[in-house]
Amino acid sequence: MRIDCIGGGPAGLYFAILMKKAFPGHDLTVHERNDADDTFGWGVVFSDATLENLEEADAESYAEITRSFARWDAVDIKFKGRVVRSGGHGFCGIARRHLLNILQARAEALGVALRFKSEIAGLDALRAADLVVACDGVNSTLRAAFAAAFRPTLAVGRAKYIWLGTNRLFEAFTFLVAENRHGLFQVHAYRFDAHTSTFIVECDEESWRRAGLDAATTEESVAYLEELFAEDLHGHPLLTNRSLWINFLNVSNETWRHGNVVLMGDAAHTAHFSIGSGTKLAMEDAIALAARLKERRSLPDALAAYEEERKPAVDRLQRVAGVSQAWFEEIARYRGMEPAQFGFALMTRSRKVTHGNLALRDAGYVASLDRWFVSRTEAAGTEPPPPPMFTPLRLRGLLLENRVVCSPMCMYSAEEGTVADWHLVHLGSRAVGGAGLVISEMTDISRLGRITPGCAGMYGPAHVAAWKRVTDFVHGQTRAKIALQLAHAGRKGSTKLMWDGIDLPLDDGNWPLLSASPIPYLPQSQVPKAMDRRDMDAVRDDFVRAARMAVDAGFDMLELHMAHGYLLASFLSPLTNVRRDGYGGSLANRMRYPLDVFDAVRAAWPAERPISVRISAHDWAPGGLVPDDAVEVARMLEEHGCDIIDVSSGQTTADAEPIYGRLFQTPFSDRIRQEAGIPTMAVGAITNFDEVNTILLAGRADLCVLARAHLGDPYWTLHAAAAQGYAALPWPQQYLAVKPRPR
Numbered sequence: 001m002r003i004d005c006i007g008g009g010p011a012g013l014y015f016a017i018l019m020k021k022a023f024p025g026h027d028l029t030v031h032e033r034n035d036a037d038d039t040f041g042w043g044v045v046f047s048d049a050t051l052e053n054l055e056e057a058d059a060e061s062y063a064e065i066t067r068s069f070a071r072w073d074a075v076d077i078k079f080k081g082r083v084v085r086s087g088g089h090g091f092c093g094i095a096r097r098h099l100l101n102i103l104q105a106r107a108e109a110l111g112v113a114l115r116f117k118s119e120i121a122g123l124d125a126l127r128a129a130d131l132v133v134a135c136d137g138v139n140s141t142l143r144a145a146f147a148a149a150f151r152p153t154l155a156v157g158r159a160k161y162i163w164l165g166t167n168r169l170f171e172a173f174t175f176l177v178a179e180n181r182h183g184l185f186q187v188h189a190y191r192f193d194a195h196t197s198t199f200i201v202e203c204d205e206e207s208w209r210r211a212g213l214d215a216a217t218t219e220e221s222v223a224y225l226e227e228l229f230a231e232d233l234h235g236h237p238l239l240t241n242r243s244l245w246i247n248f249l250n251v252s253n254e255t256w257r258h259g260n261v262v263l264m265g266d267a268a269h270t271a272h273f274s275i276g277s278g279t280k281l282a283m284e285d286a287i288a289l290a291a292r293l294k295e296r297r298s299l300p301d302a303l304a305a306y307e308e309e310r311k312p313a314v315d316r317l318q319r320v321a322g323v324s325q326a327w328f329e330e331i332a333r334y335r336g337m338e339p340a341q342f343g344f345a346l347m348t349r350s351r352k353v354t355h356g357n358l359a360l361r362d363a364g365y366v367a368s369l370d371r372w373f374v375s376r377t378e379a380a381g382t383e384p385p386p387p388p389m390f391t392p393l394r395l396r397g398l399l400l401e402n403r404v405v406c407s408p409m410c411m412y413s414a415e416e417g418t419v420a421d422w423h424l425v426h427l428g429s430r431a432v433g434g435a436g437l438v439i440s441e442m443t444d445i446s447r448l449g450r451i452t453p454g455c456a457g458m459y460g461p462a463h464v465a466a467w468k469r470v471t472d473f474v475h476g477q478t479r480a481k482i483a484l485q486l487a488h489a490g491r492k493g494s495t496k497l498m499w500d501g502i503d504l505p506l507d508d509g510n511w512p513l514l515s516a517s518p519i520p521y522l523p524q525s526q527v528p529k530a531m532d533r534r535d536m537d538a539v540r541d542d543f544v545r546a547a548r549m550a551v552d553a554g555f556d557m558l559e560l561h562m563a564h565g566y567l568l569a570s571f572l573s574p575l576t577n578v579r580r581d582g583y584g585g586s587l588a589n590r591m592r593y594p595l596d597v598f599d600a601v602r603a604a605w606p607a608e609r610p611i612s613v614r615i616s617a618h619d620w621a622p623g624g625l626v627p628d629d630a631v632e633v634a635r636m637l638e639e640h641g642c643d644i645i646d647v648s649s650g651q652t653t654a655d656a657e658p659i660y661g662r663l664f665q666t667p668f669s670d671r672i673r674q675e676a677g678i679p680t681m682a683v684g685a686i687t688n689f690d691e692v693n694t695i696l697l698a699g700r701a702d703l704c705v706l707a708r709a710h711l712g713d714p715y716w717t718l719h720a721a722a723a724q725g726y727a728a729l730p731w732p733q734q735y736l737a738v739k740p741r742p743r
Helices: 010-022 048-057 059-067 096-110 141-145 205-210 218-228 278-294 299-329 339-347 355-361 363-375 421-432 461-477 533-553 567-572 592-604 627-639 666-676 689-697 708-712 716-723 733-738
Strands: 002-006 027-032 043-047 070-072 075-079 082-086 091-095 113-116 131-134 152-166 173-180 183-191 197-204 246-253 261-263 393-395 398-400 404-406 437-444 481-487 557-562 611-616 644-648 680-683 703-706
Touching (some): 002 010, 010 027, 010 096, 010 131, 010 278, 043 183, 048 091, 048 278, 059 096, 075 339, 082 339, 091 096, 091 183, 096 113, 131 141, 141 261, 152 205, 152 299, 183 205, 246 299, 261 299, 363 689, 421 437, 461 481, 557 567, 567 592, 592 611, 592 627, 627 644, 644 666, 689 703, 689 716, 708 716
Parallel strands (some): 002 027, 002 131, 075 173, 404 437, 404 703, 437 481, 557 611, 611 644, 680 703
Antiparallel strands (some): 043 091, 075 082, 152 197, 152 246, 183 197, 393 398
C-alpha cells in the first residue's frame, strides 16, 4: 500500500511512524514544503492524559520525547500587579522543533521516506497513492482543492496575537495581564526547554491599532512589548521566529474524507492556543487513523470509522476552545475584578476546570478563594469558610441565607387562578430542602393574562389568601425567602395545559389576547390585538394591583417576567414588536412600556423589598434580541431601580434554535453582570453544586437558579451541603435522624 502524507508536522510524522510499525512493507512518504528545521511557533504543551496515549501508541518516541520535557505543576496569573498561583496542574512542554526532530528520526529509522522542500504541484502527483493524508496545516492546499467535498468553515478570531519566545525561564504556566494607555494586553508564557519559553502576546484589535502595532515592523512590535512587560522579562529579550501579528483561524469541516484523501491535524480542525491542544489533537488523530487502518477493514470503512471516532471528540474540544478563546478576546470585561476572582475566572473560563477540580489539585488555594469570597458578605470571618453557594446575599432589606434559588416552574394546577395544596407542597418542600430563595411559578395579573386555565393568579381576594398560606409555611417552617413572579401571557395565552398540547390554543372557551403587535405565536394560534394606550394603562394597573396583593400575601420579593415572549417581552423583541409609534423601532422605544410597568410596580412595592426582572438575553433567531441588547436592557432596568436580573433566553418565537449545553445561558449572565454592573441570577442547565460554586466564585452570577434539579430532588440544597461536608445548613428537626454526620 502506498501512503503519501502531505505535511511533515506532528500529525503526518506520527501517523507515518505508527503505520510503518504496523506495516513495514507499506510505501510511506511524508512530503513537507519547508526545511526539516523550519517551523512556526516555539513550544508544545502536553497534559498527563495525552502522554498516556503517546506511550501506548509508540513507546520509543514517547521515551525520547519525555526525556526532553520541561515540566511544571503551577499556574501563575499576574493581574493588577499581584500574582495568584494555583498548583497541581501537571503539564509538560517541549520545543516544537525538537519534537519534530525526534519524530523525523524515529520515522527515518523505521524506513519512512521524508521529502523536505517537497511541494505537491498538483493533484496528478497523488493519483498513484492508495491513501493521501492531508495534514498540511491551517492553510491546507489539499483541503482547498477538495473544498466542495470537505465543506470547510474558516472563522477568523477577533483578537490579534504574535507568537514570540524569550530566554526568561518561567517556572509556571504564566498568564500576564498588563494595561496601558492603549488598552489591555495579555501573555500566555511557559518554559519548554532548558533555555527558552514561549511568549504569546494577545490583544483586541482596538488596542493593537491605538498602540500603532498595525503599522509596526516585527522589530518595533518587539521593542514595544519588551517595554510593556519589562518587569516580567527581568531584562531578557523577546525572540522572533516568523513572528507576525495575526488573527487565530478556527477551522472545521463538515466531513474529513473524500475518496482516498483524509484530513488530519490543523487541516481538519484547529483549537485556540489558550487551551494548548493543537499538537495533542493532531497526534491523537494519527493514533486513531492508524488504529482503524490496522483493523484491516476496507479503506472506505476505515476512513469512515476514523471520522466517526474523532470528529465528535474534536467538536467537543473545539467548543471548549471557543469558550476559552472568547474569554480572552473579551478580557477587558473583567478588568474591574479583584485579582483573586480574576484568576479563578481565568482558570475556569472553558468550564472544564471547576471549583471542585481545583480543590483536588490545590486545596489551600481554593480555601483561600472561599475565604476571600465570604469576606465580601455579611458572614465575613466565618471559619472554616463555607463553599460559595452557602454565603449570604443581601438585596435591599432582604438577606438570603444562601445563593441557591428554586426556579419558577409552571405547575398548571390552579383552579381559576387559586393555588392549593399542590403549590403548598411543591414550594414548601423546596424551601424545607434548603434553597435560599424559592420563586413562585409565573403568576398572572389578570384572568385574561393567563397562559392556560390552570395557571396561578394574583387578581382576586381568594388568590391572596391562598398564596398567604404558602408564604406563612415558608416563613414559619424554614429559613428560605419566597418571591412572586408576576406576568401577563400576552400572545402566548389561552392555550391548553402543557400535558394536553403545549402552546396549542384551547379547543373552546378562548379569551382575547394582547401583544405589542398583531403577530400570532404559532400559525394556528389566535391573532393578538396590538395594545393601544388604554390597554397599556389597564395592564399596568393590573400589575400594580397584583404587587399590592403580593404585599398582603407576605412575599419577600417580586420578579417581573419580561422574558420568553410573554406580554412585556413582546415589546422588547423586534421579532414581536413591529410598531411604528413611540413604543416600537429603537430599543429605547421598545423598552418604554416595560419600564412604565416596572416604575409603577416599584412605586407600589415596599422600598426595602427587592424586585428582580427576568429577561431573555438572546432570542436565538435571526433579527431578534442579542446579548448586546440584553446588556442595554439591564442597564435601563438598573437605572430604574431593579435590584437583580434573572438572565434566561429564548422562547420568544416558536422557530428559535438555541445552542443547548451545560451552563449554556451562564455566559449571558456573566456579561450582563460585568458590563451593566448589576447583580444577576444564572439559569439554564445548572445541575450540580460544583457548577454553582464555580459560577459564583468566578463572578458570573450572584445567585444560581435551578429548575430540573429541584424537580428531581426537593432537598437538593441539603444534599449538596452534606456532600460538601458543610454542616451549618440547618435540617428540619423532623428529619434530623437522617442528617449526615460531619466528615
